[in-house]
Amino acid sequence: MKNNITYLIVLLLLCVGQVNAQKYATKSGVIDFEASVPSFEEVKAKNSSVSAILNTATGEFASLALIQGFRFKVALMEEHFNENYMESAQYPKAIVKGSITDFDAGRLSDTTTEFNFKGTIAIHGVTQPLETKVNLTKLGDQMEMSTSFILKPGDFDIKIPSIVSNKIADEVTVTAMYTLSQK
Amino acid sequence: MKKKTVFLVVTLVLVVGAYVGYKYLYKDHRNIAEETAVFNGSAEEIQGQFASGQEELLNQTVIVTGSVSQVEGTSITLDDKVQCVFAETMEVAIGTEIKVKGRCIGYDDLFEIVKLDQSQLIN
Incomplete structure (x- = not known):
């Protein structure tokens, strides 16, 4: 009997949680990165199938990008990116987890509002802290989220051979764009 | 005559080399x-x-x-x-x-x- 009551309470709490949990998600977010050096071949790639989930009850956010999903203009560059630098067969994904620290659903509107994000980013088997600004715009039942930050390959134990190091910038500019739909 | 042959061979090697190199650097994406x-x-x-x-x-x-x-x-x-x-x-x-x-x-x-x-x- 007592067990049954506990079970019921747990179930009830779970239901309440479900109602309160406002989730916005996408499977087709876009991440671009660029590490070009002037007067050399552009080093730029785009992934348009990045997953992301934002919980608007707590401001928690998670995003996952598959390394193989980054497409380059030059096929050989894409091959080197996967095989030599990112070792995507061994480390197939990049993950961002954390929360929008000053999140307040009341501040969301159809004009862009800036928030602060604090969390971690895991690439190539290395997890580093990540702090950045994010822009949120609420458009009906969709939410647009965008951000941009700089990463250094060295921080993620990604070695770039000296022969090409002058053709690849030390600082990689990453831009992310998500159109999140209410779940 | 001999000079001409050497010149031709060298040119050919250079052209072929450049072509192979270009093909390697700018090979096509997988289809x-x-x-x-x-x-x-x-x-x-x-x-x-x-x-x-x-x-x-x-x-x-x-x-x-x-x-x-x-x-x-x-x-x-x-x-x-x-x-x-x-x-x-x-x-x-x-x-x-x-x-x-x-x-x-x-x-x-x-x-x-x-x-x-x-x-x-x-x-």
């Missing part, structure tokens, strides 16, 4: 549409493989069959198990049974789905 698929099965099957940690199909050309569960811009999700990304915006009715050929780019733990890119519909 997924023309590759033979190493896997041909249901969305559930391929998702099951990745969910249990088997990742042999990573970066391989696959053919996946399933019923459309979501359409989001250029992507179609099959049975909530496989997301296929196409080059153009897709318009397919939810519930349609389709067959897709694409390149498997990996497993997404957030949604528990397998992702394909460079997809195309096949009949």
